């Protein structure tokens with residue numbers, strides 16, 4: 001998320017429902033909040049993100065490069081996390097999949113390992 | 128992901144220890160896995176720079192920015208949380224530090240337990256909330 005445009009500056013501390021950002025990859029203008037009120041970290045359409053936080057040292061990152069979704073991980077409570085990797089510095093982040101994220105892209109990421117197994121799956125029978 | 132502190136009952140670090148060297152080779156180093164307590168030799172055929180247990184896939188947080196830099200003082204337990212696929216098709220394991228929340232991505236090794244890897248691969252799909260109609264459209 002590269003640019004943040006707020007349609008009003010009357011409420012600097014609160015987070016405005018009207019705030020949007022432009023996706024660094026597909027160019028879509030996206031509301032910063034999901035329909036159920038969570039703050040987005042990635043584009044719901046292409047799932048790309050932007051490297052704005054330093055995961056190792058904490059705080060803001062100067063990198064600002066594009067982050068691509070590389071994997072789906074599942075938390076113990078069943079929630080799906082989207083793993084992003086920065087195309088410039090390789091840093092990784094994990095962020096919750098949101099209700100209006102593109103389901104097709106989420107599933108494509110989730111099944112990718114099984115589509116390209118490093119060993120024959122037939123040997124395993126039923127898991 | 129919220130960074131959470133996980134209290135561990137066993138804080139013994141996964142340190143390298145010397146095993147009796149019977150063949151006089153350089154393959155003398157091993158570590159005890161913090162996940163399953165298996166004694167894992169550091170080197171094995173087809174396995175360079177081993178960084179996780181081949182049996183349970185658990186790792187230890189010792190690297191900071193670059194794999195192999197051994198620059199982190201965290202030494203927390205890192206659990207495998209997912210798989211990604213490189214453009215060349217190679218499977219990569221994503222590890223998550225239970226102490227500090229950091230993530231790392233590591234190559235799978237030639238002697239990693241295939242069943243443990245496969246369980247990791249099917250984990251998103253064993254979620255009953257996955258809409259089947261989405262699967263059917265793929």
Ligand SMILES: [Zn+2]
Pocket residue numbers: 023024025026027028043044045046047048
């Ligand atoms: Zn996008």
Ligand SMILES: [Zn+2]
Pocket residue numbers: 051063064065086087088089090091
């Ligand atoms: Zn970056």
Ligand SMILES: [Zn+2]
Pocket residue numbers: 160161162163164165180181182183184185
């Ligand atoms: Zn183990």
Ligand SMILES: [Zn+2]
Pocket residue numbers: 188201202203224225226227228229
């Ligand atoms: Zn750590």
